[in-house]
Amino acid sequence: MSADATPARIIEAAGPIFAAKGFEAATVREICHEAGVNLAAVNYHFGSKEGLYVATVRQAHPNRLEQRFVPDQPAGATPSQRLRGFVWAMISRLLELKAAEWQWRLLFREITDPTPICRELLQEHFRAGFGALLAIIDDVVDPELPLHRRHQIALSIVGQCVYYRSATNIIPMIVGEDELAAHYKAEMLTDHITGFSLAALGLGPPVGSAPGSNHRETCPERRSDP
Amino acid sequence: MSADATPARIIEAAGPIFAAKGFEAATVREICHEAGVNLAAVNYHFGSKEGLYVATVRQAHPNRLEQRFVPDQPAGATPSQRLRGFVWAMISRLLELKAAEWQWRLLFREITDPTPICRELLQEHFRAGFGALLAIIDDVVDPELPLHRRHQIALSIVGQCVYYRSATNIIPMIVGEDELAAHYKAEMLTDHITGFSLAALGLGPPVGSAPGSNHRETCPERRSDP
DNA sequence: AATTGTATCAAACGATTGTTTGCCTCCAGG
DNA sequence: CCTGGAGGCAAACAATCGTTTGATACAATT
Structure with a gap:
């Protein structure tokens, strides 16, 4: 039985538990019970609890997360459309984090509360996603704008995107459960963030006017930084 | 000796430790050793470790945090100036979080990893800060814009403000240490976020054009230092 | 003076943690 | 058939955690 070998079964069980509770709060006993293996198996195959954690994060990284931030775009998409695609990919994934695969949750936990082991893995991953967004921005701003x-x-x-995840616990306290359920679905937030950002970049109408009213185009110039 | 009474000394010692390590990782032994009191004092005066935590958060809340989000503004400040003041108060406090008083760090930890106990305390606090920002926005958007x-x-x-704190660990990986040190001080970030948001609201020039090309100072808003 | 209640202390308790220990089975290579 | 190593198992180990205990000191009250 190499298909359900013990080390693989342990990692499969450890992934969701580490993702849900973090390294400290997760216990070897729970992982082994979930995997259906003996308690001593972790230290036998991975040396220690830390060794299991490294192996789990290492497996979570490349398999499923490589280019999730960069959705496929039609060839002739405008910068506005590409920006909206980027925001939607990010928002939808962040909001569905609880239901998402444990690999994503584990990575997200590493962001806010990092374990020193996984710096290179994270660096590579986030530089890729950030680069995709930068490529969109570069097409719409002044080429001489400093990096x-x-x-x-x-x-x-x-x-703006990440905040809706990191502040999951206080947003309902502020806007209320009803408004949250009615106006904070992934697609609506994508509309808002995209509109807000396009307006800031001068590519769309400013936010703040009620729907249906016309708005004047003001202040086409730029400001000089100190 | 009511000045250095034991319960007060325990809370004083527990505050920084809870703020640095969180509720779970903090140990009663370390707190009591730091406070110079006996191990049993926590359970004697507060009933349990949880009781001490509640008392600590409760004391952290009202004393120093009530209106920190709402800096004093001159009477005739424009909405742009008031927005900049709000952003600056938030950014400067978030970036200096490590050096800040433990009360702030403890509250911030409650945001990202909340303890079910303190919901009402946090709700009251953040509604106040959020209301101050909403009051600024209400002055510049269409009155008929939905809530x-x-x-x-x-x-x-x-x-935008919070992200520079919650992503402290990945921002240097993306922009590099040199750029971080050169262009991400509190005042520069305040300039950027205020400019970005004002542009989105139609109150300022769009971001994205290089400085120094052509200046047209027709927009009346200008920043003011807090 | 005797009593009561508060506060502090060293010590231990019970539970849980990660890790280690022998002993067992299994099975391919001699 | 024998053998030796790999993997799995129950059990125990050592450390740490929050909590409790019983004794003691001291002040206020009766």
Whole structure:
């Protein structure tokens, strides 16, 4: 039986548990019970609990997460459409995190509460996703805009998306459960964030006007930074 | 000796430890050793470790955190100036979180990894800060804009600010240490986020054009230091 | 003076943790 | 048939955790 070999079964059981509880709170006993293996199997095959964690994260990384941030786009898509595609891929994945595969949750936990082991893995992954967003931005901003300004624009867009996940616990306290259920689905948030960001970039109408009313085009110039 | 009474000394010692390690990882032994009191003092005065945690959060809340989000503004401040003041208060406090008082770090930890106990405390606190931002937004958007749209605008602004804290670990991996040190100080980020948000609201020039090409100072808004 | 209640202390308790220990079975190579 | 190593097993180990205990000191009250 090499298909359900013990080390693979342990990793399969450890993934969701590590993802749900974190490294410290997860117990070897629960993992082994879930995997249906003996308690001593973890230390036999992986040396220690830490060794199991490294093996689990290492397997979670490349298999499923490589280009999830970069959805397939039609060839002739406009920058606005590509930006919306990026935001939607990010938002939908973040909001469905609870139901998502454990690989994603484990990676997300590594972001907010990092284990020193996995720096290179994360660096490679997030640089790829961030680069895809930068490529979109580069097409719509002044080519002479400094790199750090373009980075900040990208971070503003990513920040809006991520906030709906990292603040899952306080957003209902602020807007209420009813409004949350009615107006905070993935597609609506994508509309808002895309519209907000396109307006900031001068590619769309400003937010803040009620639907149906006409808005004047003001302030076409830029401001000089200090 | 009511000045250095044992319960007060325990809370003083427990605050930084809870803030640094969280409820689970913090140990009663370390707290008591730091406070210079006996191990049994926690359960004697607070009933349990949980009781101590509640008392600690309860004391952290009202004393120092009530209106930190709402800096004092001059009476005739424009909405742009008030928005910049709000962003600056939030950004500067988030970025200096490591050096900040333990009360702030403890509250921030409750946001990302909440303990079910403190819901009401947090709700009251964040509703106050969020209300201050909403009051600014209400002055510049169409009065008929639905409430949830105004909420989303406020969340977009808050999200940009918070992201620089919650992604502390991956931002240097993306932009590099040099750029981080050069262009991501509190004031520069305040400039960027304020400019980005004002542009999205139609109150300022769009971001994305290089500085120094052609200046046209027709927009009246200008920043003000807090 | 005797009593009561509060506060502190060292010590131990019970539970849970990651890890280690012998002993068992199995099976391919001699 | 014998043998030796790999893998699996129940059990125990050592450390740490929050909590409890019983004794003691001290102040206020009766």
